[in-house]
Amino acid sequence: MRVGLEAFVMLATALFAVGLFGALSKRSAIMVLMSLELMANAVNILLVAASRYVTPATMDGWFFAVFSLVVSAAEIGLGLSLVLALYRKVRTAELDRLDTLKG
């Protein structure tokens, strides 16, 4: 059985949906970061799959995926350090308690 592009799109969409749900509903900042990572990787899967099925000759998607991975790594590092700094300051990492900007 040959796996088609549709399967990858379905997978990426599911992964993105799970990540979106986690990012919107998790209390812990760590969990939100992890969910963001899921969403980013859903995109990566879509890029790689699109590269493999739509433009097999040039493989442009690969480059984007590699870029994306690097940026994600940097982003997650930055995010974690922010969470750490925030924790030191307010002794919590729960996002719904951080409402200083409430109007």
Place this chain on the structure above:
Amino acid sequence: MMLAAIPLLPAAAFAVLAPMSRALRNSAKTVSLVAMTGSLVLALVAFAEVWSARGGEGTHAVFHAFLPIAPGHAFGFGLLLDPVSAVMLLVVTIVGLCVQVYSLGYMHTDERVGWYYAVLSLFSAAMLAVVLADNFLELYMAWEIMGLCSYLLIGFWHTEEGPRKASIKAFLTTRVGDVGFGLALAAMFALTGSFAFDVVLPASAGWAPGAATLVALLLLFAAMGKSAQFPLHVWLPDAMAGPTPASALIHAATMVAAGVYLVARALPVFVASGVALTVTLAIGIVTALLGGTLALVQHDIKKVLAYSTISQLGYMFVALGTASEVAALYHLVTHAFFKSLLFLGAGVIIHATHTQDMREMGGLRRKMPVTTAVFTVGALALAGVFPLSGFFSKDEILASLLRGGHYWFFAGALLAALLTAFYVTRLWVRVFWGTGSDHAHEGHRVMLAPMAVLAAITAVIGFASVAFAGFLGHEGEWPEVGLAAASTLTALGGIGAAWWVYSLGGVDTEALKARLKVPYDVLVQKYYMDALYEAAFVKPYEAAARALAAFDLGVIDGAVNGVATLWVRATQVSRNFDVNVIDGAVNGAADAVVEAGGKLRRLQTGRVQSYQRLIVGGLVLLLAWVMVLWPLLKAALKGA
């Protein structure tokens, strides 16, 4: 310029003292006295100048021809120094200085002595300006300032009812006469186009008799107000409410004599008229007799002297009525000295006995020998006893009556002289003879010294009568023996009768009063003239004032208040519009914004995830629009 300094020195004293009469309370007397002494010295110099240039022209200094009064006419402030004004200058400055020195003692305890000296200085300045004026308008101005000073000094103790009312009465009564002065000015300006003595007086000979009579009678009316002649005499007795030295200066010696001076100055107009002379004569004799009779029944020492002043001023008018200005002015001069002396004496007596009622006095000759001596000199001069000044001046008036052939008036004048001798003796006996005031004490030297000076002048000035007439450019003569005998007998008769009645008890005065009840009441009621004026003028005036006040309150104030009420209503309407409509719109808009802000702020939770949800929700809606709804809509529109 030296001449101008005579009135300007006291005027300057007033200018300095008036604004700070309280601050300069202690130095006021010095300022005033220095100014007055300066005036006296300058007046002496001026007199000497005129004396040495006898027969020559008087000095006539015109300062500035300014104040244009009509097209082609300018009013010049000028000063005229001729024998008449030189004599008057001396009288005013000598009596004025004596009174100011006397006031050092009389007024030293008074709170407002600074103001007193200020007004006294202003008065002196005004009176000196009156006698130096070279035209009628200038004289009128100074005349009115004198009236103001008189008002201020009569009402000097203005916290008391009596002086306040007396000052208003004096001011208004003299103002009635002053209306005549104003009309006379208008008439003479219409006739000659000038106010100057040296234009109006020579021209008057050429006027129609009616015109001359009009001007003369109007001037006479002014003089009657100022000099307290019948029927405008009613203010002078009440004016005695003022301080006694002020009474001596203003209401005996100088201001009240200004009317005599005015008529004497304007005598050519009276001569041109002829009728006016007779009127003057009649007014004079009526006043002389009226004053003399009223003085008989007064108990207030100052009022006796006030009625005496009225009577003596009447005497001067009699002299003017015979066109004898020398006799009038000479009596003015002698009267100024002896009457101010009597008033100053009365002041000392009032100080010593603390009363003005002669019935509470008596026997003062033992306690106050100096006052008694100088007062006696004044009293004998007033009675017309040789060799004191009153004898000579009264004699000249009687002689002028005989010369003019006015025998009935001569008889009246003799009767007035008899009355004068009688009431002055009555006063003297009541005050100095008998017993009564045992606790009295002699006055202070500063008060006695000016009186001594005045007494000395009174004693000797009679012998200057011929020189006086010559100085004024007339032929003077000594009294005739027969006339002198008649007047002396009259005076002695009056004195003797009063002595017999009041000292020896020759007549029971109470029984006499009871027997002659009607005439006595008439005299006590001052011939009912005050009552008449009260009924004829004061009451109707008050009624008119009340009616006008009611009109004011009802109609005028009503209209004004009505307009104000309408205005208040209108502003209330306008205010309601402002508050409800304009403010309503503004506040409504603001409230709406606040309301909306309150609602919207709930969106701003401050939580990251709620924003994320909004973003995602918005994204979903946007995608739904772009990918589903919009294509459907487009298809539907196309299909239609």
